[in-house]
Structure formats: structure tokens, C-alpha cells
Amino acid sequence: MDYFLTEEQQMIRDTAAQIAKEKIEPLALEYDEKGIFPWDIVKVLGDADLFRVFIPEEYDGLGGGAFEMSIVVEELSKACGGIALAYAASGLGIIPIILFGSEEQKKTWLPRLASGEILAAFALTEPNAGSDASAIITSAKPDGDDYVMNGTKQWITNGGEAEIYTVIAQTDPSRGARGSSAILVQKGTPGFEFGKKEDKMGIRASATRELIFQDCRVPKTNRLGKEGMGFMVAMKTFDQSRPGVAAQALGIAQGALDKAVAYARQREQFGRPVSSFQGLQFMMADMAMQLEAARALTYQVARNIDAGVKNVAGISAMAKVLASDAAMRITTDAVQIFGGYGYMKDYPMEKMMRDAKITQIYEGTNQIQREIIAMHLIKESMRKEG
Amino acid sequence: MNIVVCIKQVPDTTNIRINPETNTLIREGVESIINPFDMYAIEEALRIKEKIGGKVTALSMGPPQVAEALRTAISLGADEAILLTDRAFAGADTWATSLTLAGAIRKMENIGLILMGKQAIDGDTGQVGPGVAEHLRLPHITDIRKIEEISEKEIVCERLLEDGYLRLKAQLPIIITVVKEINEPRLPSLRGKMAAKKAEIITWNAEYIGIPVEEIGLNGSPTQVLKIFTPPKPGGGKVFEGEPADTVAQLLAELKTGGIQLGAAKEE
Numbered sequence: 001m002d003y004f005l006t007e008e009q010q011m012i013r014d015t016a017a018q019i020a021k022e023k024i025e026p027l028a029l030e031y032d033e034k035g036i037f038p039w040d041i042v043k044v045l046g047d048a049d050l051f052r053v054f055i056p057e058e059y060d061g062l063g064g065g066a067f068e069m070s071i072v073v074e075e076l077s078k079a080c081g082g083i084a085l086a087y088a089a090s091g092l093g094i095i096p097i098i099l100f101g102s103e104e105q106k107k108t109w110l111p112r113l114a115s116g117e118i119l120a121a122f123a124l125t126e127p128n129a130g131s132d133a134s135a136i137i138t139s140a141k142p143d144g145d146d147y148v149m150n151g152t153k154q155w156i157t158n159g160g161e162a163e164i165y166t167v168i169a170q171t172d173p174s175r176g177a178r179g180s181s182a183i184l185v186q187k188g189t190p191g192f193e194f195g196k197k198e199d200k201m202g203i204r205a206s207a208t209r210e211l212i213f214q215d216c217r218v219p220k221t222n223r224l225g226k227e228g229m230g231f232m233v234a235m236k237t238f239d240q241s242r243p244g245v246a247a248q249a250l251g252i253a254q255g256a257l258d259k260a261v262a263y264a265r266q267r268e269q270f271g272r273p274v275s276s277f278q279g280l281q282f283m284m285a286d287m288a289m290q291l292e293a294a295r296a297l298t299y300q301v302a303r304n305i306d307a308g309v310k311n312v313a314g315i316s317a318m319a320k321v322l323a324s325d326a327a328m329r330i331t332t333d334a335v336q337i338f339g340g341y342g343y344m345k346d347y348p349m350e351k352m353m354r355d356a357k358i359t360q361i362y363e364g365t366n367q368i369q370r371e372i373i374a375m376h377l378i379k380e381s382m383r384k385e386g
Numbered sequence: 387m388n389i390v391v392c393i394k395q396v397p398d399t400t401n402i403r404i405n406p407e408t409n410t411l412i413r414e415g416v417e418s419i420i421n422p423f424d425m426y427a428i429e430e431a432l433r434i435k436e437k438i439g440g441k442v443t444a445l446s447m448g449p450p451q452v453a454e455a456l457r458t459a460i461s462l463g464a465d466e467a468i469l470l471t472d473r474a475f476a477g478a479d480t481w482a483t484s485l486t487l488a489g490a491i492r493k494m495e496n497i498g499l500i501l502m503g504k505q506a507i508d509g510d511t512g513q514v515g516p517g518v519a520e521h522l523r524l525p526h527i528t529d530i531r532k533i534e535e536i537s538e539k540e541i542v543c544e545r546l547l548e549d550g551y552l553r554l555k556a557q558l559p560i561i562i563t564v565v566k567e568i569n570e571p572r573l574p575s576l577r578g579k580m581a582a583k584k585a586e587i588i589t590w591n592a593e594y595i596g597i598p599v600e601e602i603g604l605n606g607s608p609t610q611v612l613k614i615f616t617p618p619k620p621g622g623g624k625v626f627e628g629e630p631a632d633t634v635a636q637l638l639a640e641l642k643t644g645g646i647q648l649g650a651a652k653e654e
């Protein structure tokens with residue numbers, strides 16, 4: 001389907017697609033198997049200006065937004081959802097700086113992030129605060145011109161690899177969710193260490209680590225937005241980044257569908273290609289329909305975000321759920337189409353199925369996303385009744 | 387210093403087909419690319435510029451659509467692109483091509499280094515690099531796999547041989563041709579692509595270069611292609627499988643039936 005990309009957007013897509021095919025695909029299985037963080041690919045993406053696409057021009061970006069980021073994530077994910085995540089998670093860390101950063105903070109960080117020289121990360125989750133993000137206990141105690149941070153963030157993508165972290169911490173625990181703030185912490189700050197790298201089911205080329213704060217002192221000027229706005233920063237960031245997760249799901253699913261169709265055409269059983277069996281044809285048709293519907297929604301949501309539409313939380317959640325649920329079904333069916341070969345590590349299918357799963361879990365599980373969608377429905381209904 | 391890279395647009399031979407009746411390439415539907423060896427030359431030129439400064443000029447002879455190849459060179463980082471296009475250039479063999487390129491290079495100033503790929507994947511002659519050098523009365527080194535040192539005055543490089551390499555030092559200006567071991571070409575960046583879209587491709591014709599028309603194009607080409615054909619595939623070999631003792635015995639028997647004298651070899 002034609003989504004009427006501008007010439008520049010088409011250029012972005014072509015550039016990302018070429019890197020996916022020529023640079024990422026040949027490494028995908030090895031990096032997954034060995035859990036190698038793709039610094040070499042990050043360099044290629046940076047040199048190609050791909051980190052610039054969603055960063056404002058004043059800070060060495062190319063001035064695009066969620067849509068441009070989504071196209072890149074989708075293309076890269078066709079080859080490897082894990083490697084693509086180094087890019088997407090940096091985006092997640094960059095969005096709050098764009099949305100809430102002071103001029104000074106933007107000038108300090110965005111140009112280096114735009115070039116791909118350094119990566120960013122975003123840290124909200126803790127061992128006892130997942131879906132219930134208001135339960136976070138990592139503290140940032142005001143002390144003169146500084147905050148003194150203590151606590152542990154868990155499962156932080158790009159942890160240990162990124163240079164700059166947006167960390168949501170309690171600056172005033174007595175106020176609960178209203179007492180949290182978003183604080184930029186640079187790698188190497190005394191008292192800021194990393195835990196072990198997690199051994200994961202999928203997206204294994206992505207690094208997931210704990211962030212450990214022990215009397216870590218950061219200046220108050222590192223705060224993004226006002227004190228007490230931490231939760232808001234997190235929610236607004238997710239509203240913008242969810243199309244990125246949706247795009248990751250779309251890419252993985254498209255990669256799986258393309259491979260499944262190609263395989264079904266050449267695999268012969270009962271004297272003819274298995275693609276000639278209606279049982280598989282119906283499956284492929286369903287995969288394609290779900291994928292295209294999810295893509296249409298994701299693109300439109302991203303365009304809404306970039307056009308500055310207010311209250312995108314509901315539609316942003318819809319795109320994330322629709323695309324990630326579709327990706328899980330599509331990759332599972334793609335394994336099915338490959339039969340036993342699909343189950344073997346020599347083929348990319350089982351990896352794509354493992355990679356797809358995370359998109360239903362992170363940046364808010366699909367259950368939590370459905371809650372967000374329902375809350376909007378209910379609020380809207382109440383508003384209509386007055 | 388001006389660093390010139392000569393590039394050729396060629397059909398993408400990874401999916402080329404040959405018309406069995408005429409024995410010529412089927413060009414319809416075949417994408418045009420920059421000759422892969424020239425991509426290494428562009429990359430090396432850019433690296434040299436990044437190291438010692440200067441200007442990279444991409445130069446190509448061909449029909450107007452070759453401008454696309456030159457735009458790709460600009461998207462990769464070339465500063466300037468010159469297209470030699472004129473009906474009079476058509477049908478040139480390697481002699482006329484190198485004479486034309488040499489004529490164009492003579493029009494440029496401050497030439498330090500001229501780079502080319504070791505050969506083009508469509509003609510596979512490898513003659514144009516040395517040809518340009520002879521026409522310009524410049525030294526040349528072909529098949530360079532590594533540039534160890536380069537300045538505006540001299541170059542130290544490694545020239546690939548079948549069984550090793552030669553380490554050579556030479557004065558600039560010089561013409562060099564490169565092999566694929568020399569580097570890994572970069573991909574174009576978005577900013578590069580945007581610049582390339584807007585870039586002006588400078589066009590020169592035969593008159594501007596100032597070589598008489600009877601010396602260029604088909605008129606100036608001493609080579610005549612009489613026939614192009616696909617050579618017959620060599621006959622398939624025979625593979626003997628099994629334990630060495632058995633396979634050796636089978637091989638000997640086969641050679642014997644083939645009437646080959648086994649001399650002192652003893653059968654067991």
C-alpha cells in the first residue's frame with residue numbers, strides 16, 4: 001500500500017532499508033546467538049544520519065518526528081528487531097530531552113546524540129515497579145544545588161552502553177506519583193554503576209541492564225522539566241515513543257511474512273509448492289491483512305503526533321497493541337509455514353518469533369495499553385453525557 | 387590538491403542475462419550501478435581527502451543518465467561531478483575512452499591523484515587506467531590494495547600480485563587503480579543524498595575538451611568487436627567417493643581406460 005511518503009521520507013526509508021539488508025541481516029543470527037551489542041551498526045546508522053531524522057534542525061537534526069523514527073525502526077527491524085532496538089531505545093531516551101529539555105540541556109546532548117556518537121536510554125522500571133510505575137522507590141534527595149540518588153532501575157535497554165540516561169526518581173516520596181522527577185544522569189557519574197547484562201529470550205543483541213545508584217550526586221540543573229513532573233515526563237514520552245515500538249513489531253512481522261511467502265513458494269510437498277495449498281494461502285492472507293491494518297494505524301498515529309494533535313495517549317496505545325499482537329501472531333504463523341525448519345536456529349524464523357514477544361511487554365504491557373484505551377473511551381463517553 | 391575519481395556506470399551483473407541469439411547483454415530491466423571497483427576508488431579518494439585535505443572530483447563519460455551515478459558519488463562525499471557527454475563519444479573503445487578522459491583531466495587544475503577501479507565489470511579490460519596515464523604522460527600503478535602513506539608529493543602503496551605484493555613509492559601526480567581489498571565503501575548518508583539531489587552536474591562536450599571528433603567515439607576506436615559469445619561450459623569433472631584406497635584404485639582404472647600411460651606408478 002502506498003503511504004504517500006514525501007521525497008525525504010522515502011530517502012530515509014531507502015537508506016534504512018539498505019543498511020538493514022547489507023549490514024544488519026548478515027549479522028543478525030550471530031549477534032542474537034552471542035548477545036553482541038551492535039556498536040558497529042550504531043556507527044553505520046550514525047554515519048548515515050539516521051539518528052538525526054527525529055531531532056530538531058537547531059540541534060543538528062533533520063527536523064522530522066515520530067513518523068520518521070518509525071520508518072527507520074520498521075526497516076531496521078525487518079532484518080533484526082534486537083539490533084534495531086539500540087536505535088529505538090536511544091530514541092526513547094532522546095524524546096524527553098526534546099520535549100522537556102532546557103536550551104542548555106538540548107545544546108549539550110542533542111547534537112552528539114544526533115550524530116550517533118553516543119546513545120541515550122530511559123529508566124523507569126524497578127524490581128517492584130513494573131506496570132505500576134507509581135511504585136518506584138529510587139530516590140533523588142534534594143541537597144543544596146544537587147540531588148543525591150539511591151536505588152536500582154531494572155531492565156534498562158541500552159544500559160551500560162548509553163552515555164546519557166533519563167531517570168525517573170522520587171524527589172519527594174511523601175507526594176507519591178506527584179513527587180517524582182526526570183533527571184539526566186551521565187555514565188561515569190560517581191555512584192552510578194551497572195548491574196549484570198540480562199540473558200534474554202529475544203532481542204538478544206540489545207543490552208538490558210540494571211542501573212544502580214549509591215549516593216550518586218547530580219546537579220539540579222540536570223532535571224528535565226519541573227520537580228514533581230517525572231511521571232508526566234514518562235507518560236508524554238511513551239505517548240510519542242509507542243509508534244516506535246509498533247514500528248519495531250511491524251518490521252519484525254514484515255520480515256517474517258516476506259520470508260514465509262518466499263519459502264512457501266520454493267518448498268515442495270506432495271509434488272507441488274506448499275504455497276499452492278489453500279490452508280497456507282489463507283494463513284498468509286490473514287498475516288498480510290493484520291500487518292497492513294496495523295501499519296496504517298501506526299503511520300496515522302505517528303502523523304497525528306507530529307502534527308501536534310493533543311491527547312494521543314489512547315491512539316498511541318492502540319497502535320502499539322494492534323501492531324505487537326499482530327507481530328506475535330504473524331511470526332508464530334511464519335514459523336508454522338516453515339514447518340520444522342522454522343523451529344531450527346539455522347533459519348531466522350524462531351528468532352523473529354522470540355523477538356516479536358517483547359513488543360507485547362515493554363513500554364507498557366498490552367494489558368496496560370488496553371486499560372489506557374478503555375479509560376479514554378469511558379472518559380469520552382462521560383464527557384458526551386456532560 | 388584535486389583528487390579525481392573516474393567512474394563508469396555499468397549494468398548490475400548480479401542478475402544479468404545474455405540473449406542467446408545475438409549474444410549481447412539484455413539491458414532491459416537491468417539496474418545501472420557504479421562499477422563496483424570504482425566504489426572502492428571513490429571511498430579511497432574520500433579517505434585521502436579526509437586525511438590530507440583537497441577536493442574530490444568524480445568524472446564519468448557516458449550518456450546523460452550517467453548523471454545518476456555521479457550524484458551517487460556526490461552523496462558519498464565527492465565535492466564536484468563532471469559528466470562527459472556527447473554523441474561523438476559514443477561507441478568508444480578503451481583507447482578512445484582513455485583519450486577522452488585524459489582530455490578532460492587536462493582541463494582541470496592542480497591534479498594530484500587520479501583513482502580508478504582496477505577494471506569495469508562489463509568490459510573487464512582493465513585498460514582505461516593505464517591508458518589515461520599514457521595519454522597524460524603520467525606514471526601509474528595498478529591493483530593497489532593498500533595506501534600506506536600519502537602526501538601532496540608522494541605515495542607509498544602496496545600493489546597486489548598473484549603471489550604477494552609489491553611495496554612501491556612514487557611521486558605525485560600519478561594514476562592508480564584499486565582492488566577490492568583496499569577498503570569497505572561507506573553507504574551514502576541522508577545529508578549526502580539531499581546534497582546530491584540539489585548538486586549541479588557539470589557537463590562537458592567534445593568541443594569543450596577539444597579533441598578532434600575523428601579521434602574519439604567509434605571513429606577513434608581501433609578495436610572492433612566482431613562477435614560476443616558465451617564460451618561453452620567446461621565439461622563436468624568426475625568425483626570418486628569412498629575410502630582413499632578405493633578412490634585411488636578407481637581413479638587409476640579410469641585413467642587406464644582413458645589410455646593414459648601410468649608410467650612407474652604401481653597398481654595394487
Ligand SMILES: Cc1cc2nc3c(=O)[nH]c(=O)nc-3n(C[C@H](O)[C@H](O)[C@H](O)COP(=O)(O)OP(=O)(O)OC[C@H]3O[C@@H](n4cnc5c(N)ncnc54)[C@H](O)[C@@H]3O)c2cc1C
Nearest residue numbers: 122123124125130131155156157208361362363364365367
Ligand atoms: C527486554 C526488556 C527491556 C526493557 N526496557 C526498559 C527500559 O528501557 N526502560 C524501562 O523503564 N523499562 C524497561 N523494561 C521494563 C518493562 O517496561 C516492564 O517489564 C513492563 O512495563 C511490565 O512490567 P513488569 O515486567 O514488572 O510486569 P508486571 O507489572 O509485574 O506485570 C505482570 C503481568 O500482570 C499484568 N498486569 C499488571 N497490572 C495489570 C493491570 N492493572 N491490569 C491487567 N493486567 C495487569 C501485566 O500485563 C503482566 O501480564 C524492559 C523490559 C524488558 C523485558
